[in-house]
Amino acid sequence: MAATTLRSVTTYDLKLAAPLALGFLVFFVTPLVILLALSFQADPQGSRYGLTQYVHFLADRFSLGVLGSTLWLGVKVTALTLLLGYPVAWLHQRAPGWGKGVIMLLVLLPLLTSVVVRTFAWVVILGRQGIINAALGGLGLIDAPLKLLYTDSGVVMALAQVQMPLMVLPLITALSRIDPNLADASSVLGAGHWRTFRKVTLPLSLPGIIAGCLLTYAAAITAFITQSLIGGGQMLFMPMYIYQQASTLQNWPFAAAISIIFLAAVLVVVSVFTVLGRLSRGYTNA
Amino acid sequence: MSNRRIDLDALSFRVVMTGIALLALVLLAAPTVVVVWVSFTNGYSLKFPPPGYSTRWYVELWNAWQLQFAMMNSLKVAAWATGLSVLLGVAASLGIARSEKLTARVLDSLFLSPLVLPALAFGLSSLMFFSLVGLPVSPLTLIIGHTVVSVPYVVRNSVASLAQLNPSLLEASASLGASRLYSFRRVTLPLIRPGIMAGGFIAFMASFDNVPVSLFLRDAATDMLPIRMWQDLEGKLDVTVAALSGVLIVVTIALMLVMERVAGLSKRLT
Numbered sequence: 001m002a003a004t005t006l007r008s009v010t011t012y013d014l015k016l017a018a019p020l021a022l023g024f025l026v027f028f029v030t031p032l033v034i035l036l037a038l039s040f041q042a043d044p045q046g047s048r049y050g051l052t053q054y055v056h057f058l059a060d061r062f063s064l065g066v067l068g069s070t071l072w073l074g075v076k077v078t079a080l081t082l083l084l085g086y087p088v089a090w091l092h093q094r095a096p097g098w099g100k101g102v103i104m105l106l107v108l109l110p111l112l113t114s115v116v117v118r119t120f121a122w123v124v125i126l127g128r129q130g131i132i133n134a135a136l137g138g139l140g141l142i143d144a145p146l147k148l149l150y151t152d153s154g155v156v157m158a159l160a161q162v163q164m165p166l167m168v169l170p171l172i173t174a175l176s177r178i179d180p181n182l183a184d185a186s187s188v189l190g191a192g193h194w195r196t197f198r199k200v201t202l203p204l205s206l207p208g209i210i211a212g213c214l215l216t217y218a219a220a221i222t223a224f225i226t227q228s229l230i231g232g233g234q235m236l237f238m239p240m241y242i243y244q245q246a247s248t249l250q251n252w253p254f255a256a257a258i259s260i261i262f263l264a265a266v267l268v269v270v271s272v273f274t275v276l277g278r279l280s281r282g283y284t285n286a
Numbered sequence: 287m288s289n290r291r292i293d294l295d296a297l298s299f300r301v302v303m304t305g306i307a308l309l310a311l312v313l314l315a316a317p318t319v320v321v322v323w324v325s326f327t328n329g330y331s332l333k334f335p336p337p338g339y340s341t342r343w344y345v346e347l348w349n350a351w352q353l354q355f356a357m358m359n360s361l362k363v364a365a366w367a368t369g370l371s372v373l374l375g376v377a378a379s380l381g382i383a384r385s386e387k388l389t390a391r392v393l394d395s396l397f398l399s400p401l402v403l404p405a406l407a408f409g410l411s412s413l414m415f416f417s418l419v420g421l422p423v424s425p426l427t428l429i430i431g432h433t434v435v436s437v438p439y440v441v442r443n444s445v446a447s448l449a450q451l452n453p454s455l456l457e458a459s460a461s462l463g464a465s466r467l468y469s470f471r472r473v474t475l476p477l478i479r480p481g482i483m484a485g486g487f488i489a490f491m492a493s494f495d496n497v498p499v500s501l502f503l504r505d506a507a508t509d510m511l512p513i514r515m516w517q518d519l520e521g522k523l524d525v526t527v528a529a530l531s532g533v534l535i536v537v538t539i540a541l542m543l544v545m546e547r548v549a550g551l552s553k554r555l556t
Contacts (some may be wrong), residue, residue: 008470009456009457009460009466010384010453010456010457011384011385012380012381012383012384013381014381014385014387014389014390015381016377016378016380017377017378017381017390018381018394019374019378019380020374020375020377020378020397020437020441021378021396023374023394023433023434024396024397024434027394027412027430027431027433027434028396028399028400028408028413028434030415031408031411031414031415032408032411033413033416034411034414034415034418035407035410035411038414078326078451083306084306084309084310084313085304085310086306087303087306087307087310088307088310088311088314088375090303090307091303091304091307103311104552105539105542106311106314106315107314108542108551108552108555109314109315109318109538109539109542110314110317110318111555112488112491112538112541112542113318113534113535113538114494114495114515114531114534114538115495115497115512116495116497116512116515116519116531117317117321117515117531117534117535118317118318118327119519120321120426120515120519120527120528121316121317121318121320121321121531121532122317123332123519124320124321124324124332124334124528125316125317125320125334127332129331129332129333129334130334131320131334134334134335137547145543158554160313161313161314161316161317164310164313165313169555174399175291192295192296192299192300193295193298193299193300194295194299197299214402218402221404222405222498224406224498225497225512225516228520229516229519229520238404239404239406239498242406242407242410243406243501246410246413246502247501247502249410249516252414255410256410256411256414257332259404259406259407259410259411260407262404262407263403263404263407266402266404270402281384
């Protein structure tokens with residue numbers, strides 16, 4: 001009796017979640033179901049149903065190429081972000097109080113600045129009259145401006161900057177959870193800094209690495225604005241492909257099928273990372 | 287000899303890690319610095335370095351009615367979406383945060399799922415849904431779509447705050463004769479308020495910055511700021527957009543510092 005009374009004052013009724021649950025059912029789940037249904041329409045009029053749109057996508061080298069380059073773009077961005085982001089989290093861990101504050105501000109700023117503004121900055125940096133070309137030209141290293149905008153490496157660099165906070169924040173959390181005595185123990189036992197990093201710090205921060213990679217990857221492949229402004233017209237990735245088919249060409253069933261394929265690809269990646277995350281937590285707790 | 291080798295090891299490790307970290311921090315800061323810098327150009331193009339400096343493009347903002355109009359729309363939609371997100375999201379968080387029922391866990395995942403799903407696919411599916419039920423796109427459909435993509439931030443932060451709330455405080459409050467509503471107002475709400483504020487702030491920024499959902503759910507009369515800026519940038523590199531970006535950056539930094547003070551923003555994001 002006493003237990004139930006106590007419980008009733010410390011928990012709230014699940015019914016409080018009903019309004020949002022209802023809203024999600026109508027405005028989130030139902031649209032996705034409709035998207036799925038529409039992807040099975042064989043033609044825009046909806047006279048026949050079948051796997052026509054999926055067959056069309058999977059038999060088309062161009063479409064598969066777009067999917068492939070989008071997924072590969074995510075891998076490149078995530079790898080670069082991890083390489084650059086890990087030392088930032090490491091430095092945050094060691095910095096004095098004010099240094100932590102400065103690093104945190106620098107990391108959070110891109111996260112909260114408008115994505116159009118951030119991308120726009122990269123147009124200024126990478127453009128023909130941009131900073132990199134001006135600097136290299138000024139040093140006499142190049143005669144003609146390099147083409148950086150509308151290139152693959154330009155997109156990867158800009159996306160790495162735009163998504164870096166998503167990598168650094170989970171890493172900071174992971175590193176702060178590691179018992180500093182472990183690194184000390186490792187060095188007392190004669191391991192050098194590199195060895196301690198490889199054998200102690202890196203494995204123990206695995207949950208943070210996996211969480212960061214998941215967030216960065218999912219954000220990089222869906223980053224519509226950065227992809228289209230830095231990539232320009234020649235490079236096509238999945239989000240823009242969906243938008244073109246839906247808006248410009250008004251081919252809704254095909255756009256729906258591409259969306260479903262893209263959603264499925266994202267869900268596969270999310271599930272793989274989630275399983276890896278569980279395994280790594282088991283590993284670091286062991 | 288062995289001592290010396292260890293020093294070299296320590297030195298190389300520190301130099302490499304610090305070097306990459308500083309490079310990354312420069313990379314993180316560069317775009318912001320660059321935008322503010324070129325926005326003070328006196329030229330007509332975004333040449334770097336600028337030929338000279340002036341505040342003319344900031345003055346020009348007073349006449350940029352298209353940008354102003356788009357900004358008002360974005361602010362209105364973001365305000366509505368944030369209000370709805372906080373109202374529905376906090377109520378839902380109270381319901382699911384301390385419950386061990388399976389339904390609560392399922393709802394938790396459902397409410398957070400817009401964070402990982404491609405927003406563009408959601409925008410397209412919403413457009414299909416609204417056209418199927420015969421509701422034309424309007425500010426209303428925009429607000430609904432924005433609320434769906436903003437509410438996860440509120441739920442995530444509120445649930446995290448509620449998980450840290452010590453239940454004995456509520457027991458103490460109840461044993462001293464407080465009603466549930468009174469306990470909520472005087473104990474629960476003050477303790478989770480920073481979490482709600484941080485979540486609401488991020489939700490507002492997410493809505494204000496959203497492009498993929500707005501692309502599909504806005505009507506022709508409702509121009510949204512990020513879309514307007516994006517289209518201006520695709521057409522021509524407009525310096526007025528740089529000035530506006532400068533304004534947005536300053537406002538964002540100011541809001542961030544305020545939120546850090548009142549809600550411990552950075553602690554909630556890690």
